[in-house]
Amino acid sequence: xxxxxxxxxLVDSLEREGVDxxxxxxxxxxxxxxxxxxxxxxxxxxxxxxxxxxxxxxxYARSTGKxxxxxxxxxxxxxxxxxxIATAYMDSVPMVAMTGQVPTSMIGGDAFQEAxxxxxxxxxxxxxxLVKDVRDLARTVKEAFHIASTGRPGPVxxxxxxxxxxxxxxxxPIDGVELRGYKPTLDGNPKQxxxxxxxxxxxxxxxxxxxxxxxxxxxxxxxxxxxxSQRVPVTMTLLGMGCFPxxxxxxxxxxxxxxxxxxxxxxxxxxxxxxxxxxxxxRVTGKIQEFxxxxxxxxxxxxxSAISKNVSVHIxxxxxxxxxxxxxxxxxxxxxxxxxxxxxKWVGQVKEWKTEHPLAYEKSDxxxxxxxxxxKIYEVTGGDAxxxxxxxxxxxxxxxxxxFEKSRRFLSSGGLGTMGYGLPAAIGAKMGNPDATVIDxxxxxxxxxxxxxxxxxxxxxxxxxxxxxxxxxxxxVRQWQDMFFNKRYSHTCLAVEPDFKALAEAYGARGYLVTDxxxxxxxxEEALFSPEPCVMDFRVxxxxxxxxxxxxxxxxxxxxxxxxxxxxxxxxxxx
Amino acid sequence: xxxxxxxMVENKxxxxxxxxxxxxxxxxxxxxxxxxxxxxxxxxxxxxxxQGDDRVIEQVTKxxxxxxxxxxxxxxxxxxxxxxxxxxVRVSAEREKRDExxxxxxxxxxxxxxxxxxxxxxxxxxxxxxxxxxxxxLRPLGIRELVxxxxxxxxxxxxxx
Numbered sequence: 001x002x003x004x005x006x007x008x009x010l011v012d013s014l015e016r017e018g019v020d021x022x023x024x025x026x027x028x029x030x031x032x033x034x035x036x037x038x039x040x041x042x043x044x045x046x047x048x049x050x051x052x053x054x055x056x057x058x059x060y061a062r063s064t065g066k067x068x069x070x071x072x073x074x075x076x077x078x079x080x081x082x083x084x085i086a087t088a089y090m091d092s093v094p095m096v097a098m099t100g101q102v103p104t105s106m107i108g109g110d111a112f113q114e115a116x117x118x119x120x121x122x123x124x125x126x127x128x129x130l131v132k133d134v135r136d137l138a139r140t141v142k143e144a145f146h147i148a149s150t151g152r153p154g155p156v157x158x159x160x161x162x163x164x165x166x167x168x169x170x171x172x173p174i175d176g177v178e179l180r181g182y183k184p185t186l187d188g189n190p191k192q193x194x195x196x197x198x199x200x201x202x203x204x205x206x207x208x209x210x211x212x213x214x215x216x217x218x219x220x221x222x223x224x225x226x227x228x229s230q231r232v233p234v235t236m237t238l239l240g241m242g243c244f245p246x247x248x249x250x251x252x253x254x255x256x257x258x259x260x261x262x263x264x265x266x267x268x269x270x271x272x273x274x275x276x277x278x279x280x281x282x283r284v285t286g287k288i289q290e291f292x293x294x295x296x297x298x299x300x301x302x303x304x305s306a307i308s309k310n311v312s313v314h315i316x317x318x319x320x321x322x323x324x325x326x327x328x329x330x331x332x333x334x335x336x337x338x339x340x341x342x343x344x345k346w347v348g349q350v351k352e353w354k355t356e357h358p359l360a361y362e363k364s365d366x367x368x369x370x371x372x373x374x375x376k377i378y379e380v381t382g383g384d385a386x387x388x389x390x391x392x393x394x395x396x397x398x399x400x401x402x403x404f405e406k407s408r409r410f411l412s413s414g415g416l417g418t419m420g421y422g423l424p425a426a427i428g429a430k431m432g433n434p435d436a437t438v439i440d441x442x443x444x445x446x447x448x449x450x451x452x453x454x455x456x457x458x459x460x461x462x463x464x465x466x467x468x469x470x471x472x473x474x475x476x477v478r479q480w481q482d483m484f485f486n487k488r489y490s491h492t493c494l495a496v497e498p499d500f501k502a503l504a505e506a507y508g509a510r511g512y513l514v515t516d517x518x519x520x521x522x523x524x525e526e527a528l529f530s531p532e533p534c535v536m537d538f539r540v541x542x543x544x545x546x547x548x549x550x551x552x553x554x555x556x557x558x559x560x561x562x563x564x565x566x567x568x569x570x571x572x573x574x575x
Numbered sequence: 576x577x578x579x580x581x582x583m584v585e586n587k588x589x590x591x592x593x594x595x596x597x598x599x600x601x602x603x604x605x606x607x608x609x610x611x612x613x614x615x616x617x618x619x620x621x622x623x624x625x626q627g628d629d630r631v632i633e634q635v636t637k638x639x640x641x642x643x644x645x646x647x648x649x650x651x652x653x654x655x656x657x658x659x660x661x662x663x664v665r666v667s668a669e670r671e672k673r674d675e676x677x678x679x680x681x682x683x684x685x686x687x688x689x690x691x692x693x694x695x696x697x698x699x700x701x702x703x704x705x706x707x708x709x710x711x712x713l714r715p716l717g718i719r720e721l722v723x724x725x726x727x728x729x730x731x732x733x734x735x736x
Binding site for chain 1: 584585589592593596597600630633634637638640641642643644645646
C-alpha cells in the first residue's frame with residue numbers, strides 16, 4: 001500500500017493494463033493527470049483536435065487488436081471525442097476514452113467547461129463511468145478495460161472529476177474483475193454447431209458472408225480451413241476485408257451496395273448462407289426480403305442482439321467466432337465425391353460471374369483514374385500496407401481495388417461512415433505498427449475534416465502517407481445526385497480548395513501534386529518509401545462513379561454495372 | 576401485444592437513464608415502469624410494461640441484457656405470473672353520494688385513505704383490469720385526481736418446488 005493521488009493511481013492502473021500509447025489533448029481539469037504523465041513510460045501523442053485523438057486510438061486498436069486509449073479535458077474536449085466514440089461503437093472497436101470533469105462539488109452547476117459527457121455518450125458507449133470517489137478508481141479502470149476488450153468489443157468512457165484526481169489514498173493494485181451483469185457467451189451451443197455442420201454438409205451452393213467479427217476474433221485461419229475444405233466461396237463486408245485473402249480463387253471480394261457482381265450474385269443464388277461475425281447491415285443486404293432468398297441462414301455472432309435483428313435466421317449460434325469455427329471444423333465431414341462435384345460446379349459458376357463482370361473501369365492515358373491510383377498503391381506496396389480510408393468514393397475504391405491478404409490491414413469507418421477518420425487512424429496505426437507502411441486513401445473533402453493532424457504526424461515523426469483522390473467534389477454525394485437527382489450538383493462542388501502540396505509543406509510534411517497518369521507510380525515509389533509524412537494530391541477524373549452500385553432499397557442482384565449498363569441478375573433454381 | 580418485463584439491475588446512479596435511453600433511442604415504447612431496491616440493497620428490480628411484436632420484444636430483452644448494469648431479464652408474460660398495481664383515486668363526494676362510493680370501495684376491497692369536505696380518496700390495488708373497472712364505475716361520480724403506480728409483477732411459484 002502506497003499513498004498516492006488519484007492521478008497517480010490512474011496512470012499506474014493504465015500502465016498495469018499494458019497501455020503504452022495514449023492519444024489526447026490537455027486542459028484545465030487534467031493538469032494533475034498530465035503532470036503524472038510527464039514522468040510516465042506511456043508514450044503520449046498530442047493530437048491537434050480531440051476528435052483526432054479518438055480516431056487515432058481507434059486506428060491503433062483496429063490495427064493491433066489492443067485497446068486504444070484517449071484522453072480529453074472536460075466540456076468541449078469531451079464533446080469533441082463524441083464522433084470518435086460513436087465511430088468505435090458502431091464498428092466494435094475496443095477503446096477506453098477518458099475525460100476530465102469539473103470537481104464533484106460543482107457537477108450539475110453549469111461550471112466552466114462542464115458537460116454531462118456520461119449522459120451525452122450513453123447511447124454510443126458499451127459502458128460508462130463517472131468516478132465520484134478515488135477509492136473506486138482502480139477498480140473502474142480495470143473494469144473498463146475488461147468490458148472494452150471482451151465479448152463484442154466497444155468503447156468505454158471514464159469521466160474523471162478534478163477533485164477525485166487530486167484526492168489521496170493508500171493504494172494497492174486490483175486484480176480480477178467480477179461483474180455479475182456481464183458474462184459474454186464465448187462457446188457456441190454444441191447442438192446448434194451440430195445443426196450448422198449438417199446444413200453445410202448438405203449444401204450445394206453455400207456462401208460465407210464474413211464480417212468484422214472474423215477480424216476481431218482472429219478467426220481467419222479457421223474460416224480459411226472451412227472455406228477451403230468445403231469449397232465455399234467467401235464474400236466480405238467492408239469491415240471483414242482481409243479476413244480472407246483477397247487474391248484467393250474463392251474470394252468474391254466485398255458484397256452489398258458497391259459489392260462485386262460475383263458476390264451479390266452468389267448471395268442471391270446460394271442455398272446455405274454462413275454469416276460469420278456480420279450483422280446484416282442495410283448497406284450489405286439492400287432490399288432485405290430479397291437477400292439470400294433461397295438460403296438457409298447460419299449466423300455466428302458473439303452478440304445475441306445481432307442475431308435475428310434484421311434478418312430472421314435458421315441456425316443462430318451465439319459465441320466467439322474463433323471458438324465456434326474451431327468446434328464446427330471438428331464436427332463437419334469432408335464432402336464425398338458426389339458433393340465435391342456439385343461444389344466444384346458452384347465454384348465454377350462463381351468464377352464465371354467473376355470473369356463475366358470483374359471490377360473494372362475505363363483506362364485513360366490523359367486523366368488519372370482514381371481506381372488506377374488504388375491499383376498502383378496495391379502493386380507498389382505488394383498488398384502489404386495498412387490502408388486507412390476516409391468515407392465515400394475513396395473508401396469504396398480502396399475496398400474494391402486493394403486486395404487485402406491479411407487481417408487488421410484495412411481500417412475504415414464502416415458503420416458510422418465518419419469523414420475525417422482516415423488520417424488520425426493512420427497515425428494510430430503507425431504508432432501500433434512502426435514497421436508497416438500506413439496509407440490513408442482520402443478524398444479531398446474528408447481529408448480536410450482532420451487535416452490538422454498532419455502536425456501531429458510531423459511532430460512525432462510518423463511517416464504516414466496520404467493519397468488524396470482529388471476530384472474537387474464530395475464525390476459520393478455527387479454520384480447520387482448524378483444518378484438519382486438529374487445531375488443537380490447541389491452544394492457538392494468544393495470550388496475553393498487549398499493547394500494540398502503547399503499545405504503539406506506548411507505542416508512540415510512532404511507534398512506532391514500529380515496530374516499525369518504516368519507520374520502516379522514514380523510519385524508513389526518516392527513518397528511511400530520516404531521517411532517523412534507525405535501528402536499526394538492526385539487530381540483524378542472529376543466525375544468518375546463507383547460501380548457496381550445497387551440503388552438504395554433494391555435487391556442486391558439489381559446492380560448498375562457501369563454508366564448506362566444496368567443488369568438484373570436472374571435467379572437460378574437451386575438444384 | 577403487451578409484455579411485462581422484470582429487469583434485475585445494479586442499484587447504481589444512472590441505471591434508470593441507461594434503461595430509459597435504450598427504449599427511447601431504439602424507438603421502443605414504455606407503457607409503465609416501476610423501480611425499487613430488493614432485499615439485497617445493491618440490486619433493484621424494474622418492472623417494465625412495453626408493447627411490440629415478437630421481434631421487437633426479442634430485441635428489447637436482448638438489448639436490456641447487453642447493458643452491463645443489467646443482471647437478469649425475465650419476460651414474465653411468457654410464463655404464469657402475478658401482477659399488481661396500486662392506484663389512488665380522489666372522487667367528488669357530496670353528502671348524498673358518500674354511501675355509494677363507500678359501497679364501491681367495499682365491493683372492490685379498497686380502502687378510503689383520505690376524506691375531504693367534498694371528496695373521498697380510495698386506495699385500490701389489483702390487476703390493471705380491476706383498476707380499470709373501478710375507474711369505469713367511479714367516473715360518472717366525478718374523478719378529481721388519479722395516480723397509478725405502474726405494474727409490479729412476479730412469476731408464480733413453481734408447483735413442483
